[in-house]
Amino acid sequence: MIDPVWKTPFWPEGVAHMCTDYKFPLFKFLDDSAREHPDKPFTLFNGASKNFAQVKDTADRIGAFLAGKGIKKGDKIAIFLPNLPQFPEILFGILKAGAVAVSCNPIYTASELHLQLKDSQSKMVFCMDHPVFYPNTVKAVEGTDVDTVIVCNIKSYLPKFKAFLGGLLGKIPRAGKIAPGHLMFDDIIASSKPIPPSISIDPEKDTAIMLYTGGTTGVPKGAELSHTNFTYDVMAILEYARFVHGDGKKPERLYQKGFHSFLGVLPWYHCFGITVALLLSVKLSAKLICIPDPRAGKPPFTEVLKAVQKYRPTFMPAVPTIFVAFTNHALINQYDLSSLMGCFSGGAPLPPEVCKQFEDKTGSIIFEGYGLTETAPVVSANPTFKQNRKIGSIGFPLPGTDIKILDIEDPSNLMPRGEDGEVAICGPQVMKGYWKNPEANAESFVHIDGNRYFLTGDIGHIDSEGYVAITDRKKDMIIVSGFNVYPRDVEDILYNHPKVELAAVVGIPDEKSGEKVKAFIKLKQDETATQEEINAFCKQHMAGYKRPKIIEFRDELPISNVGKVLRRILRDEELKNFG
Known part of the structure; x- marks a missing residue:
């Protein structure tokens, strides 16, 4: 058992050092919100919305469709989509069938997608009705185990007038002719009943999502992440995060019951976007603003600014380049961005000046964190209010997570406080392992005091006040x-x-x-x-x-x-x- 108390006097007030009650199937987040807040809007896309009850209904139908097609527990189903409103429905539908979602980068070429489909042994793929994405899918499935392609069109997810006008003017993306045997998403939903199969899920052992990463070697590998990996990470973030919900109020836990809304600028094929936008919004019964292409508009990123002003998101998880794009946007002063309360920054170091400029222009707070695909992904974060935040660090481990700094040459040796070494992670968010790759697993884990630690390949240290800092990368990534x-x-x-x-x-x-x-x-x-x-x-x-x-x-x-x-x-x- 790891020591639950992180040694620092700056630990956020009121935050528990351990996280409990997280061992359940991942789709429970959706089922709970649909039961408790069925009419609350969930996905927002291009002026249209779907509430939690509607999203659950579609997910249940997908689960039933997959079971009817012979999909068994543990089978792999690929999602090759940008941030469309179908994405959460498909993800939860796959999980309800007991299958594993293989999330694929939608901008991959046919050859890149082919390698992922083949290695994962995916049996089906959901793709977009699009003049580029669909032809790439058709090429990619050749020579793989994929026997069913389901094509998603956005028309039915638009307001009726926009759908009519878009169809009339040819503005809705279409692939053209669909190959014989390939199925349309709307057709399978209409023909399926909202009765998913009864599947027994072991949340700690059963894989929920498989994401491809280069790990510490650069060779693409499928990281098998269990239901518990994700449910823990969401619950730990919610325990750790404290925000001021109004003038004169003290920092407190995030409000639920649909109070918040998340801006989906991070791609959901990526672990950061799945956990810190999609899954967090489901757990909080919050709105999720679907942004398929954050660079859209003239100049680029203008459509994102419009979305912030229109939908009034309270949270925006993003990478530093998004914050740079906002602060340097020529038209930023024309848009009201004051709804943003907090922004989680990750994926790369956040320059202090970028942080300052963004906060000055929006009134929000950016708190920087750290994680990897193999850790679902969040491992640590700065305190979420300015008093205890240390810009340039990645803060403290999430409740129930431990970070150790190990000797680069001999990971059995711990480095003294303040000295650099390899960052190693132990916690419920650490993946099961790499798919079909025992050699990589043997190289990526070390046991210390009976606990399994993941070797991140990143170099860092713990400073005198207990804050963790990443100083370099061991890998060539x-x-x-x-x-x-x-x-x-x-x-x-x-x-x-x-x-x-x-x-x-x-x-x-x-x-x-x-x-x-x-x-x-x-x-x-x-x-x-x-x-x-x-x-x-x-x-x-x-x-x-x-x-x-x-x-x-x-x-x-x-x-x-x-x-x-x-x-x-x-x-x-x-x-x-x-x-």
């Missing part, structure tokens, strides 16, 4: 606008180009995205290529955030004695230019 880019993933694709002999990818500082990808390429003998040629190849084979923004051709790349390209040397060369 690059963070672009909050998205993880693994050099090996990009390099493997570059090696598929017939002219490339060697490739190395590093991250370099960028004012807008935090980091950007730079590729060093050595061409094969007697070959010539242009940056435009490599860019076109990358556009065809990888998602936009992964693509190298800079390509440098070199006659030679630094190589170790065993023939490994030394990214570290190339990265150090680049960082000197920013010194």
Whole structure:
């Protein structure tokens, strides 16, 4: 048993050191809100809304449909969608069938999606009726176990006039011809009864969602996250968070019963977005504002500002680049953003000046946290009010979570207070393990005093006041606008180009995205290529955030004695230019 008391005099007042009552199926959040607040609006999208009772009804029908198609407990079902109102319905429907939701990045190319579907052994995929997403799905399912494709159109989720006008003017995205045998989402809902199968769920052992990550190696792996991993994380966040709900009031727990609303700018295929926006909103019976494309508008991000003014969200979980986009937006002063009470920042370090500018312009408070896909994801957070917040740190572990700083070379040794080492996590949010990868599991966990700790690959320390700080990354991972880019993933694709002999990818500082990808390429003998040629190849084979923004051709790349390209040397060369 881990020590429940985190040693600091700055622990938030009134917050328990342990979290209890979280071992239940994840879909209980939805069932509870639908029972207690059936008429409260849940998903808000383009002027239309669905209440909790309606969302539960659709989720129940999806559960029944899946069971009728022979889906068994533990089968994998992929979701290949942006932040559409169908997403929560599908997620909970999959869980109600006892299946595992495999959440896929909707901007993946066909080849990237194919690898994920094949490795996960997914049997079905939900995708969007869209001229890009649907054709990519059709290509991706070839040679996989997927035998059913369900296509989601947004028309039925729009107000009637908008749906009519959009159809009349051709503004509603459509894929065109749907392949024989592929099913339409609205049809399966209409033909199914809201009676999901009776499934026995062991919340601590049964996987709820599988998310792909590079872990500490950069090789994509499926992180198996149980129902309890997520229910604990939600309940622990709610125990830890304290906010002022009005002038002159003391910080207190978040109000429930539909008081709050969450701005869904984070993608829900990502663990951060699923937990801190989608699941938190369900638990609180709060509204969830669906934002499929936060960059939409002229200039970019204008539509998000409009959504804040229209829907009056109280919370916005986001990555630092979103806060940068808000504060630097040319039209920000034209919009009323005063509804925002709190913003959870994660995914990358938050520059102090960005924090100050955003808070000055909105009146909100940003509290920075830390987590990983493997931890569902939140591990720690700064206190959620300014008195105890320490900007630049990631605060304290959530109630019931422990953080240790271990010797990088020998993880059996603990580092003294104040000294850097590898950050290790123990808590109910730590994943079951990587799907079909015992070697990676053996490398990723260490046992200390009878407890299992996950080795994060991040370097940090605990300061004299008990605040945790992340100082570096052990792994070569690059963070672009909050998205993880693994050099090996990009390099493997570059090696598929017939002219490339060697490739190395590093991250370099960028004012807008935090980091950007730079590729060093050595061409094969007697070959010539242009940056435009490599860019076109990358556009065809990888998602936009992964693509190298800079390509440098070199006659030679630094190589170790065993023939490994030394990214570290190339990265150090680049960082000197920013010194």
